[in-house]
Amino acid sequence: MAGTTITVSGMTCEHCVSSVKEEVGGIPGVTSVEVDLGSGRVDITSDEPIPADRLAAAIDEAGYTVSG
Numbered sequence: 001m002a003g004t005t006i007t008v009s010g011m012t013c014e015h016c017v018s019s020v021k022e023e024v025g026g027i028p029g030v031t032s033v034e035v036d037l038g039s040g041r042v043d044i045t046s047d048e049p050i051p052a053d054r055l056a057a058a059i060d061e062a063g064y065t066v067s068g
Contacts, residue, residue, distance in 0.1 A: 001031070004044045006055060010064040011037055023062040027054060040067065 008020060017035045024033045024044060032045035042059075044050065056066045 002046050002049045004046070004050060004055070006042050006044070006059070007040045007067040008035075008042050008059055008064045009040055009067045011035075011040060013037075016062075016064065019062040020059065020064060023058040024055065027058055 011017060011020065014037070017037050020035050020042060021033045024030060024042065027046075027050055029047040029050065030044060031047060032043075034043040035041070044055070052066075059066050
């Protein structure tokens with residue numbers, strides 16, 4: 001198992017959280033996605049490390065951006 005934490009900007013509501021969870025959760029190998037709306041923190045658990053560009057593409061597809 002691998003764990004990754006990213007910060008996402010632009011989320012303002014629970015619908016935003018759901019969109020991010022759906023897009024990131026759709027990446028093959030992702031087993032869990034936890035999102036903290038207040039901080040923008042997204043904790044991802046996966047079978048193997050997920051490339052940063054793949055995560056950024058999923059966040060972009062959800063309509064948000066990875067911070068930092």
